[in-house]
Amino acid sequence: MKNRKSSRSGGSILITGILFFMCCNFVPITAANAQNYTPVKDVDGFKKLYASKLNSMNTLKSDFIQEKSISMLMNKLTSNGSFIFKKSNKLRMEYANPYPYIFVMNDDHIIVKDDLKKSNVSINSNKMFKMISQLTVDCVTGNILNSNDFDVKISENAKVYFLVLKPNQKMIKSVFTEIDLLVAKIDFTVDRIDLKETSGDSTTLIFSNKKINTQISDEAFNVN
Amino acid sequence: MRRLTLISCILGFCIIWGKLASQTALPELCNTYDSVGLYNITIEFSKNSLSGLLILKKTSDSTFRLVLNAEMGPKLLDLELSPTGYKTIYAFKKLNRKRILRTFYEDFGALSGILVWNKSFSIDTSEVATSFSYDLGKQKKIIYCSEPANIRINSGKEVVGKSVNTIFYYFYDPSILGVSSMKLEHQHFQMAILLNKIIL
Numbered sequence: 001m002k003n004r005k006s007s008r009s010g011g012s013i014l015i016t017g018i019l020f021f022m023c024c025n026f027v028p029i030t031a032a033n034a035q036n037y038t039p040v041k042d043v044d045g046f047k048k049l050y051a052s053k054l055n056s057m058n059t060l061k062s063d064f065i066q067e068k069s070i071s072m073l074m075n076k077l078t079s080n081g082s083f084i085f086k087k088s089n090k091l092r093m094e095y096a097n098p099y100p101y102i103f104v105m106n107d108d109h110i111i112v113k114d115d116l117k118k119s120n121v122s123i124n125s126n127k128m129f130k131m132i133s134q135l136t137v138d139c140v141t142g143n144i145l146n147s148n149d150f151d152v153k154i155s156e157n158a159k160v161y162f163l164v165l166k167p168n169q170k171m172i173k174s175v176f177t178e179i180d181l182l183v184a185k186i187d188f189t190v191d192r193i194d195l196k197e198t199s200g201d202s203t204t205l206i207f208s209n210k211k212i213n214t215q216i217s218d219e220a221f222n223v224n
Numbered sequence: 225m226r227r228l229t230l231i232s233c234i235l236g237f238c239i240i241w242g243k244l245a246s247q248t249a250l251p252e253l254c255n256t257y258d259s260v261g262l263y264n265i266t267i268e269f270s271k272n273s274l275s276g277l278l279i280l281k282k283t284s285d286s287t288f289r290l291v292l293n294a295e296m297g298p299k300l301l302d303l304e305l306s307p308t309g310y311k312t313i314y315a316f317k318k319l320n321r322k323r324i325l326r327t328f329y330e331d332f333g334a335l336s337g338i339l340v341w342n343k344s345f346s347i348d349t350s351e352v353a354t355s356f357s358y359d360l361g362k363q364k365k366i367i368y369c370s371e372p373a374n375i376r377i378n379s380g381k382e383v384v385g386k387s388v389n390t391i392f393y394y395f396y397d398p399s400i401l402g403v404s405s406m407k408l409e410h411q412h413f414q415m416a417i418l419l420n421k422i423i424l
Contacts, residue, residue, distance in 0.1 A: 068277075068293065070279065070291060070293070070299070072279065072281055072289055072291055072302070073260065073279065073281075077262075077277070093296065095295075098422050098423070098424050099264055099420075099422055101264075101275075101295055103295065103296055112273075112275055112295075114264055114266065114275055117266065117273075119266075119273040119275070121272075121273070128294065128297075128316070128318070132294065132296055132297040132298075133296070136296070174317055175297075175298050175316070176298070195297060195298070197298045197299060199298065199299045199302065199314045201293075201298070201299045203296075203297055203298070
């Protein structure tokens, strides 16, 4: 009986020990995460610097990975493709996997092409398309910081600026709770966009192999 | 007494057979081999078109979750479909109208077979096709058709009285199990739904 008691108390000591060990380790980790970013004090100064850096960016070409987190699914839905932006309002996102899909915004027109067909959408007739494509362009060009549609908090670490944008415009607010941007300090291009939805789902775009100001013909924004 | 036992045995067999037959009569989408189906969806309405990603998840024998996502962005619609109705879990403001949601329910309910789940049906076999007719009441019927002696459904229609509301088709790809694509066309207004299965 005594032995059983002592083994029980030994067990609980072990569990307490494990919990204590976990707590000791988790506290510094979470604290370190929180300390990863420090708030940018001179927000206006950052905005000016960001605008001046991105003013000189006329084109951007990159690869992207899109991750959709949908509450109903255990795993993220991942797709990838290429991203082309040309000033002032041309965007081409070509998804290669898991199936081909092309989205082009050419000023006031949107062209969507998938396996089944190609569709032309007037940007003014589809507010949703307009909002999402404009948000993507504004995130990439940095124009989003000049928008009155968001309250912005900016923090930084050694490598990136971390921008948290809380929408205050009615339509954006009905779809997104928050948009997070990671901006590379090295060239002020966007590394990552996190679109957090009111539904609880989220979409993340991760950019890589970025090439700034390469020659991109207007033909890239036509889809046959 | 023996006769009574025999009759009850035959009746019991008929009931079980009816249930089994009703299971095989459902389109394969409903008897999906995966619990989750991913589809590339295009909805054409008048001259507008919307494309995105559709996720169908079987949540129980008789319920499906249907999630419609814009390809580049947010969730537009999240419904739970059951044989008796639908529950809106999330709907983008523009889609959150009873008539639109009802149309989605009836279209995807017919395509998935959820509207006829566990319902009795009559079989009509001809030389060219076998049709499985489900009477939903109020003169409403859903009729699924297959080639003779083939349990794979290749088309269907929703009929009210003599008027055909929707016609739908199922396409199969030998390289994958089950339906590879589907098409539904409304007959009284310009709306079509095209679904293409995504293989991850």
